[in-house]
Amino acid sequence: MTDQWQRVHPASPFVRGWVAIVGLAYIYWQNTNDLTLAERLSGERLRWTVVIGAGALLVVLVFYALSWYFTRYMITPSHVYVNSGMIFRSQKQARIDRVQGIEVAQPLVARLLGLAELHFDVADGSQSMLRLSFLRKADAQQLRALILDRAHAARGGQAQPDVPETEQAPHDVAPAGAAPETGVLMAKVPHGRLLASLFLRMPTIIGLLSALALGIMTLSGIGGMVAGLIPALLAFGGWFYKELNNSWNFSAAATDTGLRVSRGLADTRQQSIPAGRVQSIQVTSPALWRLLGWYRVEVNALGVGSQEEAQNLLVLPVGDFDAVARVMGILLPDLGVENQRKVLFTAINSGGEEHGFTLSPQRARPLSPGAWKNQGFLATDTTVITRYGWLARVTAFTAHNRVQGLMLRQGPLERRRQLAGLRIYSAGGTVTGYIQQVDAQIAGKFFEEQSRRIAGR
Amino acid sequence: MESPMERSPNDFRPVAPEYFTVKLIGWALNTALYLLIALVPLILRLFGVQTPNWLAIAPPLAVLLVALLVLRLLRRRVRALGYLEREEDLVVRSGVMWRKQLVIPYGRMQYVEVTSGPLERKYGLCKLTLNTASGSATAVIPGLGQRTGEDLRERLSAAGEAKML
Known part of the structure; x- marks a missing residue:
């Protein structure tokens, strides 16, 4: 099936193009709104409807067929080629040895049809992403x-003596290092826990409260306020669905290079996240989750997933300390301290000054009441750990060699109390290390030390 | 009062003093624009439209007040700008009320740009932007002399390439 031009699955254009058919139906419905159903389905009118409808459908189908006909792909030992487009031809290619990872994605309609598309993460700095859509899922x-496999061989890793053809069962040729399909399961999120975790988050609580208020107001006959609450409810619904869609059926498995994540409700996706591409890790614990010891882990990663989504890569939607420790063990194996587990526990759970954390002094209290006892940082041999937050806690881990820049900041109120803050920037997402209101001398000293540390790596 | 920002103020190279003129012109244009908007009720009144007293008087006063406060800080803001080329990294300093110091190691630099708008060009100034892989860690030094900016860009590029090897 390789080394020659192949076509994608014939249903492919429909996956993105079904909107056109629905649109046609909608336009027809809108323009005949004044007729009853009986009028629509009788006599002369029916004939014309069928003729025009069939004509439009034919046009759409011809376009689909052409689009399918002109989309071809070829996989050679050195390159992946994808050609598409009839009038505006597009020919894309990627060198196989530059392929870092491949994501198998299934948008909703594709999923109903049992199709999937491949997204290639290519490390050649090209902006446009190479996609191959759509194939049968198994294919x-x-x-x-x-x-x-070929990428691995082309990079001069343990080259397979013979690149296995896909006709053979893939399990036969899946030794360690070749096919990262199977890996040790690191974390799995049961449906019940995911739902519980979403209901314990602030947006859900606010959403439910406003729904309750809406109900009460409707029952007691105050209609005027209802309109104001509806947008809030819609926003909440959107948020809830997005979270659910992102985290449903989540599982993470260890591979030889990093983590392999699969998740999704309507759109399922599988991503591999090589540990070497992770720039920064953020562990969040919303207020109510802390009672249950739950955490959420997101990372900044370069070249994984589509960069257009201004969103961090989720590597654990909800999990207990053990799950966090396992995931962190893969993505950031060396925390640069002796007893990693205890330091991790101090960093994300207990807070305090153990293991050398530097905290805000007491004079920071008026500026951050509640949080001042928790916010602080620790620089180990390999990593800088920062922590802030009062009710909800946020901890960020950035390896020194991943830090892109540091910013020392001081506002007027902080200056009066001899405090200063720092920000630690990394690439590939929005995770930023925040050091809030520590002693100004310590902040200045840390700024100097850390800038020397990051420049040296 | 001791503060980390006053660590070594003399080490920082200041930006060109002409940059204050550029900022001043920018300030004047902005103020004029806001003032014009704020004066709308008063102008309407002159044309005989009924407007309450406070609506005619309060907005222009507020605009003037804010503009004067900004003006007071303007010179200090320009003076607060500075950069420091060190062995391994570049430090950029800015801000009067909210002081900031951004450090970027030469090894993390992706590319350096020198740009200049029409007003800056008139005064022979340019703006240098140093980009890293992170959007937030971007160092901007405005108000450099054309020559200084070009030289700095050359030096930074050379330092970055040396680090990459």
């Missing part, structure tokens, strides 16, 4: 394994 999985 997509096989192709992914094959290409990763």
Whole structure:
């Protein structure tokens, strides 16, 4: 199936193009709104409707067929080629040895049809992402394994003596290092826990309260306020669905290079996150989750997933301390301290000054009441750990060699109390290390030390 | 009062003093624009439209007040700008009320840009932007002389390439 031009699955154009058909139906419905159903389905009118409808459908189908006909792909031992477009031809290619990872994604409609598309993460700095859409899911999985295999061989890793053809069962040729399909399960989120975790988050609580208020107001006949609450409810619904869609059926497995994550409700996706591409890790614990000891882990990663989403990569939607420790163990194996587990526990759970954390002094209290006892930082041999927050806690881990820049900041109120803050920037997402209101002398000294540390790596 | 920002103020190279003129012109244009908007009720009144007293008087006063406060800080803001080329990294300082110091190691630098708008060009100034892989860690030094900016860019690029090897 390789080394020659292949076509994608014939249903592919429909996955993105179904909107056109629905649109046609909608336009028809809108323009005949004044007719009853009986009028629509009788006599002369019916004939014209059918003729015009069939004509429009034919046009759409011809476009689909052409689009399908002109989309081809080829996989050679050194390159992946994807050609598409009829009038505006597009020919994309990627060198196989530059392929860092391949994501198998299934948008909703594709999923109903049993199709999947491949997103290639290519490390050649090109802006446009290479996509291959759509193939049958099993084929997509096989192709992914094959290409990763070739990428591995092309990079001069343990080259397979013979690149396995996909006709063979892939399990037969899946030794360690070749096909990262199977890995040790690191974390799995049961549906019940995910739902519980979402209901314990602030947006849900606010959403439910406003729904309650809406109910009461409607019952007691105050209609005027209802309109104001509806947008809030819609926003909440959107948020809830997005979270659910992102985290449903979540599982993370260890591979030889990093973590392999699969998740999704309507759109399922599988991503591999090589540990070497992780720039920064953020562990969040919303207020109510802290009672249950739950955490959420997001990372900044370069070249994983589509960069257009201004969103961090989720590597654990909700999990207990053990799950966090396992995931962190893969993405940031060396925390640069002796007893990593205890330091991690201090960093994300208990707070305090143990293991050398530097905290805000007491004079920071008026500026951050509640939080001052918790906010602080620790620089180990490899990593800088920063922590802030009062009810909800946020901890960020950035390896020294991943820090892109440091900013020392001091506002007027902080100056009066001889305090200063720092920000630690890394690439690939919005995770930023925040050091809030520590002693100004310590902040200045840390700024100097840390800038020397990051420049040296 | 001791503060980390006053650590070594003399080490920082200041920006060109002409930059204050550029900022001043920018300030004047902005103030004029806001003032014009704030004066709308008063002008309407002159044309005979009924407007309450406070609406005619309060907005222009507020605009003038804020503009004067900004003006007071303007010179100090320009003076607070500075940069420091060190062995391994570049430090950029800014801000009067909210003081900031951004450090970027030469090894993290992706590219350096020198740009200049029409007003800056008139005064022979340019703005240098140093980009890293992180959008937030971007160092901006406005108000450099054309020559200084070009030289600095050359030096930074050379330092970055040396680090990359």
